[in-house]
Amino acid sequence: MSADTSPAIELRGASKIFRTPSGDPHTAVRGLDLTVERGEFVAVVGPTGCGKSTTLTLVSGLEEPSEGEVLVAGQPVGGVGDRVGFVFQQDATFPWRTVLSNVMAGPRFRGVPKAEAKQKAREWLARVGLAAFEDRYPHQLSGGQRKRVALAATFVNDPEILLMDEPFSALDVQTRALMSDELLELWEGTGASVVFVTHDLEESIALADKVVVMTAGPATVKQVFTIDLPRPRKVESIRLEPKFIEIYREIWESLGEEVRITRERGAADVA
Amino acid sequence: MSPETVTPPLADPVKPQAPAPSRSRAQAARRRRVIVVVARVLLLVGVLGLWEALSRAQVIDPFNFSMPSEIWDQITSWVLHGTALGSLGEQIWYTLYEALLGWVIGVVAGVVLGIALGRVAFLADLFGPYIKVLNSIPRIVLAPIFLIWFGLGPASKVASAVVLVFFPVFFNAFQGAREVNRDLVANARILGATDRQVTLQVVIPSATSWIFTSLHVSFGFALIGAIVGEYIGATRGIGLLVAQSQGTLNSAGVYAAMVILAVVALLAEGLLTFAERRVFRWKSSSSGH
Numbered sequence: 269m270s271a272d273t274s275p276a277i278e279l280r281g282a283s284k285i286f287r288t289p290s291g292d293p294h295t296a297v298r299g300l301d302l303t304v305e306r307g308e309f310v311a312v313v314g315p316t317g318c319g320k321s322t323t324l325t326l327v328s329g330l331e332e333p334s335e336g337e338v339l340v341a342g343q344p345v346g347g348v349g350d351r352v353g354f355v356f357q358q359d360a361t362f363p364w365r366t367v368l369s370n371v372m373a374g375p376r377f378r379g380v381p382k383a384e385a386k387q388k389a390r391e392w393l394a395r396v397g398l399a400a401f402e403d404r405y406p407h408q409l410s411g412g413q414r415k416r417v418a419l420a421a422t423f424v425n426d427p428e429i430l431l432m433d434e435p436f437s438a439l440d441v442q443t444r445a446l447m448s449d450e451l452l453e454l455w456e457g458t459g460a461s462v463v464f465v466t467h468d469l470e471e472s473i474a475l476a477d478k479v480v481v482m483t484a485g486p487a488t489v490k491q492v493f494t495i496d497l498p499r500p501r502k503v504e505s506i507r508l509e510p511k512f513i514e515i516y517r518e519i520w521e522s523l524g525e526e527v528r529i530t531r532e533r534g535a536a537d538v539a
Numbered sequence: 540m541s542p543e544t545v546t547p548p549l550a551d552p553v554k555p556q557a558p559a560p561s562r563s564r565a566q567a568a569r570r571r572r573v574i575v576v577v578a579r580v581l582l583l584v585g586v587l588g589l590w591e592a593l594s595r596a597q598v599i600d601p602f603n604f605s606m607p608s609e610i611w612d613q614i615t616s617w618v619l620h621g622t623a624l625g626s627l628g629e630q631i632w633y634t635l636y637e638a639l640l641g642w643v644i645g646v647v648a649g650v651v652l653g654i655a656l657g658r659v660a661f662l663a664d665l666f667g668p669y670i671k672v673l674n675s676i677p678r679i680v681l682a683p684i685f686l687i688w689f690g691l692g693p694a695s696k697v698a699s700a701v702v703l704v705f706f707p708v709f710f711n712a713f714q715g716a717r718e719v720n721r722d723l724v725a726n727a728r729i730l731g732a733t734d735r736q737v738t739l740q741v742v743i744p745s746a747t748s749w750i751f752t753s754l755h756v757s758f759g760f761a762l763i764g765a766i767v768g769e770y771i772g773a774t775r776g777i778g779l780l781v782a783q784s785q786g787t788l789n790s791a792g793v794y795a796a797m798v799i800l801a802v803v804a805l806l807a808e809g810l811l812t813f814a815e816r817r818v819f820r821w822k823s824s825s826s827g828h
Contacts, residue, residue, distance in 0.1 A: 328729060358722045360723055362727075425730065
């Protein structure tokens, strides 16, 4: 990893065209160029439904690009690799497994012996503060606790690349801020590269080194902003700093326009 | 739910203690339960009594419609002195054996094929139309054919039970495999699961609630298959008991066999519900799905 200097993630002119159920092609992303350096935290913001999530599925290998190239650590992505972790927007814990068994799932799928998987899983559960909950089933936990299980289940695999698809959008506001802080703490120990998709601009600035603004769909990169706020950060306090507000205003000028376009399109569809 | 601080587990975190209802309210609830049970018993007694009375008064023909007391006499005589075919227990065991065997074979075949076709699009495309055609055949007419193929023994009844059980189980397993949450599958793949692991550890567990739904219905179908098979031709079993009673114009015998069947089916249903509770410990009891 040290000798290799290629960026963690590189998208070169990547496009993705889906077939809708009616048979018409739908372009989710078009001509996407994006580079994520190793250890970098990149947030992707854009209007709702513009195709941000598709970017992640391309990087993860769950979907292949229709055109262009997707490289992870300099290698073209062919199928789901073992470098990647993915935290989904929806709850993706296995409801029939206990908390401990959920966190063990990744290592077990990858052939780690049971005792070792259990030990690693317990370590991560302790780190997300759920050590006392290992025998519970997901339905016995709160939404925030289930998200923690998902984080532990992802981090236990030691991913080099962490993809997050609006992971906290279903949580209430206070919980979301807490989870953001915890995410930063967990991430800072790992050196993983993160792509964090969100529609919440505040969240993206508070978390990221770099904020990528996407255009209204089909999505492509509109503008990239570097966030030079010092780390370690605390989400709740950092958003009150003048520098934060200045950055927010600057990015919103760019993002707001795309949001407006999306909204006008929606209105035209209704009319 | 609870705030995002980590709290040690409570004694019973699943069901937070409901506020203790006042004593009078508990009493009212208990009284209501008693009233429901009493009303149920009265309804049964009323219907049976009316049947008995009308039959004794010759308003309905006792020869064709029999009456509860005669049915009861028939059952006790079967229990105490055995049937014309041998002991009653043997007949019940025969029918149950055929139904159970047919049910197990039909369920295994239905689940395996349902999951396979649900997971592999090529297989679904290949077999789909044929399965639809087979399903549209009224399968009960196959019973005489099975009798010709497999003879008077249990095999022909097992075959009838299998074809009745297979389709509902198959379609539910297929649907269950198709409707697996895509995020769960994607998550498993990201975590490193192979296709096989996805099928065994994600698709099958999530399809179990679909499959269990069909198991309830299909055990009834297995009994139907066994009974119809016996009715058409057999050497033992409750279906044969029905056929013989009918042949000797013993309507009480037909009803008595029906009562015995109902009891057997209810017991089986109870066992299945018990098994289901054990399997679905991971499900929240409050949410219905």
